[in-house]
Amino acid sequence: xxxxxxxxxxxxxxxxxxxxxxxxxxxxxxxxxxxxxxxxxxxxxxxxxxxxxxxxxxxxxxxxxxxxxxxxxxxxxxxxxxxxxxxxxxxxxxxxxxxxxxxxxxxxxxxxxxxxxxxxxxxxxxxxxxxxxxxxxxxxxxxxxxxxxxxxxxxxxxxxxxxxxxxxxxxxxxxxxxxxxxxxxxxxxxxxxxxxxxxxxxxxxxxxxxxxxxxxxxxxxxxxxxxxxxxxxxxxxxxxxxxxxxxxxxxxxxxxxxxxxxxxxxxxxxxxxxxxxxxxxxxxxxxxxxxxxxxxxxxxxxxxxxxxxxxxxxxxxxxxxxxxxxxxxxxxxxxxxxxxxxxxxxxxxxxxxxxxxxxxxxxxxxxxxxxxxxxxxxxxxxxxxxxxxxxxxxxxxxxxxxxxxxxxxxxxxxxxxxxxxxxxxxxxxxxxxxxxxxxxxxxxxxxxx
Numbered sequence: 001x002x003x004x005x006x007x008x009x010x011x012x013x014x015x016x017x018x019x020x021x022x023x024x025x026x027x028x029x030x031x032x033x034x035x036x037x038x039x040x041x042x043x044x045x046x047x048x049x050x051x052x053x054x055x056x057x058x059x060x061x062x063x064x065x066x067x068x069x070x071x072x073x074x075x076x077x078x079x080x081x082x083x084x085x086x087x088x089x090x091x092x093x094x095x096x097x098x099x100x101x102x103x104x105x106x107x108x109x110x111x112x113x114x115x116x117x118x119x120x121x122x123x124x125x126x127x128x129x130x131x132x133x134x135x136x137x138x139x140x141x142x143x144x145x146x147x148x149x150x151x152x153x154x155x156x157x158x159x160x161x162x163x164x165x166x167x168x169x170x171x172x173x174x175x176x177x178x179x180x181x182x183x184x185x186x187x188x189x190x191x192x193x194x195x196x197x198x199x200x201x202x203x204x205x206x207x208x209x210x211x212x213x214x215x216x217x218x219x220x221x222x223x224x225x226x227x228x229x230x231x232x233x234x235x236x237x238x239x240x241x242x243x244x245x246x247x248x249x250x251x252x253x254x255x256x257x258x259x260x261x262x263x264x265x266x267x268x269x270x271x272x273x274x275x276x277x278x279x280x281x282x283x284x285x286x287x288x289x290x291x292x293x294x295x296x297x298x299x300x301x302x303x304x305x306x307x308x309x310x311x312x313x314x315x316x317x318x319x320x321x322x323x324x325x326x327x328x329x330x331x332x333x334x335x336x337x338x339x340x341x342x343x344x345x346x347x348x349x350x351x352x353x354x355x356x357x358x359x360x361x362x363x364x365x366x367x368x369x370x371x372x373x374x375x376x377x378x379x380x381x382x383x384x385x386x387x388x389x390x391x392x393x394x395x396x397x398x399x400x401x402x403x404x405x406x407x408x409x410x411x412x413x414x415x416x417x418x419x420x421x422x423x424x425x426x427x428x429x430x431x432x433x434x435x436x437x438x439x440x441x442x443x444x445x446x447x448x449x
Contacts, residue, residue: 064121064122064123065121065122065123065157065158066119066120066121066122066156066157066158067119067120067121067122067155067156067157067158068117068118068119068120068155068156068158069115069117069118069119069153069154069155069156070117070153070154071117071152071153071154072114072115072117072151072152072153072154072155073112073113073114073115073151073152073153074112074113074115074151075110075112075113075151075152076110076113077110097120115153173284174284174287174288174416174440175439175440176195176196176439176440177195177196177197177198177414177416177440178193178194178195178196178197178213178413178414178415178430178431178436178440179193179195179196179197179198179414179415179416179422179424179430180197180198180199180284180288180414180415180416180417180422181198181199181200181201181203181397181398181417181420181421181422182200182285182288182417182418182419182420182421183199183200183201183397183417183419183420183421184199184201184202184203184204184217184219184421184422185197185198185199185202185203185204185217185421185422185423186203186204186205186421186422186423186424187203187204187205187206187209187211187424187428188206188209188402188423188424188425188426188427188428189206189207189208189209189224189426189427190206190207190208190209190426190427191205191206191209191210191424191425191426191427191428191429191430192209192210192212192428192429192430192432193205193209193210193211193212193213193424193428193430193431194212194213194430194431194432194436195212195213195414195430195431195436196213196214196215196216196231197211197213197214197215197216198216198217198284199216199217199218199219199421199422200217200218200285201217201218201219201421202217202218202219202220202221202222202237203215203216203217203220203221203222203235204220204221204222204223204224205222205223205224205227206224206227206426207224207225207226207227207242208224208225208226208227209223209224209227209228210227210228210229211227211228211229211230211231212229212230212231213229213230213231214229214231214232214233214234214249215229215231215232215233215234216233216234216235217234217235217236218236219235219236219237220235220236220237220238220239220240221233221234221235221238221239221240221253222239222240222242223240223241223242223245223247224242224245225242225243225244225245225260226242226243226244226245227242227245227246228245228246228247228248229246229247229248229249230248230249231248231249232247232249232250232251232252233247233249233250233251233252233265234252235251235252235253235254236254237253237254237255238253238254238255238256238257238258239251239252239253239256239257239258239268240257240258240260241257241258241259241260241263241264241265242260242263243260243261243262243263244260244261244262244263245260245263245264246263246264246265247264247265247266248266249265249266250265250266250267250268250269251265251267251268251269252268252269253268253269253270254270255270256270257269257270285418285419288393288416288418289395289418289419291393292375292377292393292395292418295346295348295373295375295393296348296375296377298320298346298348299320299322300319300320300321300322300348301319301320304319304320304321304322305321305322305323312329312332313332313333313334313335314332314333314334314335315335315337316334316335316336316345316347317337318336318338318343318344318345318370319344319345319346320346320348321345321346321347321348322348322350323347323348323349323350324349324350324351325349325350325351325352325353325354326347326349326352326353326354326374326376327353327354327355327356328354328355328356328359329356330356330357330358330359330383331356331357331358331359332355332356332358332359332360333359333360333362334359334360334361334362335362335364336361336362336363336364336366336372336389336409337364337365337366338363338364338365338366338367338370339365340365340367341367342367342369342370343366343367343370344370344371344372344373345370345371345372345373345390345409346373346375347372347373347374347375348375349374349375349376349377349378350377350378351376351377351378352376352377352378352379352380352381353374353376353379353380353381353392353394354380354381354382355380355381355382355383355386355388356383356386357383357384357385357386357401358383358384358385358386358387359382359383359386359387359388360386360387361387361388361389361390361407363389363409366409366410367410368410368411369410370409370410371390371391371409371410371412372389372390372391372409373390373391373392373393374390374391374392374393375393376392376393376394376395377395378394378395378396379394379395379396379397379398379399379420380392380394380397380398380399381398381399381400381401382399382400382401382404383401384401384402384403384404384425385401385402385403385404386400386401386403386404386405387404387405387407388404388405388406388407389406389407389408389409389413390408390409390412390413391409391412391413391414391416391440392406392414392415392416393416393418394416394417394418394420395418395419396417396418396419396420397417397419397420397421397422397423398415398416398417398420398421398422398423399423400415400423400424400425400428401425402425402426402427402428403425403426403427403428404424404425404428404429405428405429405430405432406428406429406430406431406436407431407432407436408431408436411436412436412439412440413430413431413436413440414431414436414439414440415430416440
């Protein structure tokens with residue numbers, strides 16, 4: 001016989017909201033939302049709130065909590081044909097709100113008690129320590145013979161912050177990638193990638209390529225002759241290592257592992273987890289798409305909306321930019337002068353960005369708490385020997401020419417193609433010499449734009 005159930009909720013999703021543009025600087029606002037499906041019976045289901053573990057703002061940044069619930073119901077089986085009533089509600093830090101439901105049951109009657117959808121906004125001091133809440137059913141009278149069959153529905157707790165910045169745009173897994181592709185990743189011969197790589201489909205690197213990190217792919221992973229990775233390889237399908245290729249970590253394949261002449265891996269295993277691997281990687285696509293949309297919502301001042309094509313050397317002042325397309329002529333130098341202050345350059349492009357051969361991002365007095373972000377709704381390309389910096393997001397694909405380099409802005413950089421592939425040319429250097437050791441976005445960035 002069950003008389004009460006206590007529920008706590010857990011974290012799932014991170015979203016960003018930005019305030020409207022004014023003439024003065026404005027802070028990014030952040031809402032971290034935790035959602036839990038209520039499933040099953042039991043005296044007690046204990047689940048922890050875990051939002052914002054990776055990014056910790058100052059306590060004064062917390063504005064409020066928003067608690068909401070939808071489609072919540074409680075099911076019970078009444079054994080006796082007597083009138084009964086049940087009080088159902090939720091409790092938060094000792095304060096209870098009750099919804100009273102009364103009904104009549106027949107022998108062995110099955111009853112579903114429904115919560116009306118609702119929402120409450122709570123002040124920042126409501127939870128003294130770890131947030132907790134309980135859903136309860138009690139006060140059942142008129143029948144002393146019943147069993148509970150469990151809860152269903154969703155409960156969400158949202159943390160509302162102000163004054164926090166871009167580190168929270170990516171979860172820990174995505175922020176630790178230097179390359180992410182919604183399709184395949186292709187690395188040219190002798191290319192160097194200093195960081196982790198994820199591909200929703202396949203990943204392949206040419207002869208003598210070097211990856212200083214892990215490679216994870218939803219399909220096959222192929223490493224050319226003489227190539228190497230210092231981390232492990234996890235593939236949803238086959239892993240193929242060419243002659244003299246080396247893997248310092250393990251090689252895990254969803255189907256088979258093929259080892260070429262003189263190739264090596266610390267160990268390898270063949271196991272059938274293709275669907276699990278693919279599902280884990282695909283989860284990033286939705287997060288990145290949401291991130292792109294929210295970055296694109298940042299309003300640029302009129303003076304930062306006029307130029308689409310850069311045909312000569314240009315000083316790019318800090319701030320938000322909005323362009324229809326972004327192109328540079330061969331040999332163009334874009335100078336990002338931070339004047340020794342913490343800054344962000346957010347360049348939103350509706351369609352595509354195409355950087356000509358030998359285009360150079362020249363960083364001058366850029367601090368370790370700054371960021372350069374190219375956010376393109378379509379594709380991003382670069383010609384041969386381009387020298388780029390910062391983090392690039394593309395709605396479709398990213399393609400770099402031979403000899404391209406991507407260095408860090410304040411030690412952070414990355415190539416993120418949401419729905420397409422990432423193809424880097426021969427002799428590319430993506431984050432070489434620990435240039436992007438801080439991840440895709442700075443861990444301590446607080447931004448005014």
